[in-house]
Amino acid sequence: MKISTTTHVADQKCGEGSMRLLAQAGFHYADYSPTMSQYHAFAGLYTLADDEFKSFFERDRKRSDEAGIQIGQIHAPFNSPPDRVTEEELAFFIKAVKRAIWECHLLNSPCAVIHPIIFPDWQENPAHTFEINNRLFVEYAALAERYQVKLAVENMPGRGVPYCDSKDLLELLRTVNSPCMAVCLDTGHAHLSMPAGRTVADVVRDLGKHLQALHVHDNDASGDQHRCPYLGTIDWPAFMRALAEIGYTHTLNLEAKFSEHMPADLQLPAHRFLYETAMSLCDPL
DSSP states (O other): OOEEEESHHHHHHHGGGHHHHHHHHTOSEEEEOTTOSHHHHHSSGGGSOHHHHHHHHHHHHHHHHHHTOEEEEEEOOOOOOGGGSOHHHHHHHHHHHHHHHHHHHHTTOSEEEEOOOOOTTTTTOHHHHHHHHHHHHHHHHHHHHHHTOEEEEEOOSSTTOTTSSHHHHHHHHHHHOOTTEEEEEEHHHHHHHOOTTOOHHHHHHHHGGGEEEEEBOBOOSSSOOOBOTTSSSOOHHHHHHHHHHHTOOSOEEEOOOTTTTSOGGGHHHHHHHHHHHHHHHHTTO
16 A cells, blocks of 8 residues: 655754655655644745746655655645634635645646535534535536546544535545545544444545545544554554455555654654555455
């Protein structure tokens, strides 16, 4: 299986040396994620003029190529809950996601992972959240078809929250009805969202062929902790068996952030540990 990790921590700690660090740690694939937080969506990269935006990502594509790293997926920027941002900021966020689809193309990546928007009235008026996301993902999918990339909608954390389980995700794919649409399963989010008797492996089986991206990390079901696999309570052997059962062939992408507070000189051994952990997950397969 193709082993990948997010670039988020490496980019923060190592800057332009991040791709070389990932290669030295053993990785050949990466989830390009330096711009996924709301801060970067509302300032910086996504305000650049088109020619500057294009040049930035073409430069980063060259940097990854030179390091021998293939960008297996990117993470589009995501927003804070809409009750914490203005209408103007939310509109800009939507434009930033659309630019991230172009970014995916510029980086020669096959897939962009996108969060649905969860509105603050989701409990009283869930239809509002579903209606807005249905409309937005139709627009996103049209761009993805133009740039010939996949869009993988990510499951959200929290029991009962819209898009926390396979039913809502598959319904969104059915509604948008585009060959570009797929699902990214975030294992930590899923673990937080499961009712008694249901597991992350069950979600894998539900999604089947629609599962085309992963965010692999662990927690103890009390919070979105982004721990390394085996350091929480997810049943990893069951998860890996489920991936094998559905014939999953895309990247096994880690989104563990345990090293984000470590200094730069510890990032290489930390990322080697991540790579070895992923290899251990794959051993039974």
